[in-house]
Amino acid sequence: MVKEMKVNYELIKKEKNTQARKGILHTNYGDYATPMFMPVGTLANVKTLTKEELKNVGSGVILSNTYHLWLRPGVDVIKKAKGLHSFMNYNGPILTDSGGFQVFSLAKKKDIVEEGVTFKSHLDGSKLFLTPELSIEIQNKLDSDIAMSFDECPPYPVSKEYMKNSVERTLRWAKRGKKVHQNENQALFGIVQGGEFEDLRKYSALKTVEIGFDGYAIGGTSVGEPKDVMYKMIDDAIINLPKDKARYLMGVGEPIDIIEGVIRGVDMFDCVLPTRLARHGNAFTKYGKINLRNAKYKEDFTPLDECDCYTCQNYTKAYLRHLIVCNEALGGRLLSIHNIRFLIKITEDLRKAIEEDKVLEYKDNFLKNYKK
């Protein structure tokens, strides 16, 4: 298809009692309501699922990953296929992560210099060099709808001095990336870093906004920090972000964290959690996560949850447990459908709660049942 615009965000309503807001993400593949949960399709597929299944669970934007696609199948293959949408035959908006997080989380040895990062491939140990320019160039070629700036994502904790230098470097990298960004119909999001340091979060946010992006992500969360620290990171970032751009909390997918993020004004979330949990036989339910391997489900002929997904409408815990215990791939597939639907349903319920100014009530009700 011919793309005609960049993804852009429209604010529809702010909730009365919190920073929660309802909005619309306008894309070349349709308009999608926010807050939204974005399933992760690292290697050009959301593990085990087809596009039809993603649509059926209410998925809008999906993620894919610059670093992983750069290695396999390689950018040239995808460019020859006329971009990632065509390669995957996916007729919906795609956001590509910049590869920054993967370099910092997957590579065993890395050497960060001003120019970029030298590191070893997690596949074969071969030496790779990724720069802000190369990350953007790859994303331009992938032709995703939303590209992400290449940033450094330090672990938790690091010294304030390290974080200060890292924030400055990430800002320089953001400028360099923006400079070479050439895909006119691809939005480019900046990433706010700064760790748990309030002044650095503020500085990173203001300076990133100064550079000017189509949306803003909050990075450096879910890297080992306590929950209250993460929530404060979100507060410290968002207060310094413009109201007319989308805000994306990277790598967050625990139900309670999605709710707390929305309360703080986050519009977009992504996480591998629902599919990863599924592969290991775990499912979200309104009462908390359950592990289907548990013997108590052996003769439990009820669905996972009160849920409208294909899995809950068709199969019992006993059957799902049987598939999981026997390592049958259909088990992980059926649990993936349910787990993704579970998180998307939370964002749907939150959107309704925003309309009715009842977000805190929704949170209380959710937590009444949900045991961590």
Add this chain to the structure above:
Amino acid sequence: MVKEMKVNYELIKKEKNTQARKGILHTNYGDYATPMFMPVGTLANVKTLTKEELKNVGSGVILSNTYHLWLRPGVDVIKKAKGLHSFMNYNGPILTDSGGFQVFSLAKKKDIVEEGVTFKSHLDGSKLFLTPELSIEIQNKLDSDIAMSFDECPPYPVSKEYMKNSVERTLRWAKRGKKVHQNENQALFGIVQGGEFEDLRKYSALKTVEIGFDGYAIGGTSVGEPKDVMYKMIDDAIINLPKDKARYLMGVGEPIDIIEGVIRGVDMFDCVLPTRLARHGNAFTKYGKINLRNAKYKEDFTPLDECDCYTCQNYTKAYLRHLIVCNEALGGRLLSIHNIRFLIKITEDLRKAIEEDKVLEYKDNFLKNYKK
């Protein structure tokens, strides 16, 4: 659902030039045309696929397995679920293998006595004892639509003396199984053995028919014998089987063997081949099997084959190759859909060829393209 009858076979038309025949298998879940290929769902699922996907590829009867379900989840679980259809939520006919083949192929140590077979579980090495009566009792509880007699399936080759004794024992086992068979709405099929010995095949067929079953399987093929020996085994069995009962060639799924089987008068086939090939990145095409790992498919943006399946209608070889190379489960799933569809399409084409008395023409055309 309430079952009202046993599966039964209706002969519609015999082809002029061969023994090929078109028929209908009447079941409690609808009527299905034969010759048919039956996908294998060993552990109460056809690996990676849902019932909707099986329906979409034109699947009729599916298989499941007494031995495997006996071990996991256990017969009592399935009985409590009100049978296998309800446990799997599968609204179509199911044939259960007797466990005989699995005992003889999976168990490392086994001790065959008149009463039954003592062997060790392939899962945990625990000692198990399976008898003709127990196999039928399990299948009664599973409530499959077609149960199979418990037989001995000797390897190839064995001495004629061994085979003679084995055939006699299998006949005694068949009688004992039939005696305890109690599920009035479940068909029971006998199995013809006898290896490559023409007189033993004849003897086994006639004596099995004398006991009297709702259909007849040809066992002891695909156990290492050359193709021409297998084809002769089919001939020697079928000539001694009644025309008004279904004939099922067990464990056969190579395209050419399905064609040769149909030519010899076979109505039903099953094989794990399409799903097993898929898991290893292989696909059937009209030009023969291909391995998607081959580098030549890296930038091949055409479908696997001229085919009406979901996979061929939606994805390219380059994308499928990428999924397979990255060990993404979606790859095996998409190839399973195609491979099963490929074999079912062959049986559809053969049914059409039978109507037109052009089975040999079909075979010649197929072999013109298909390289082994």
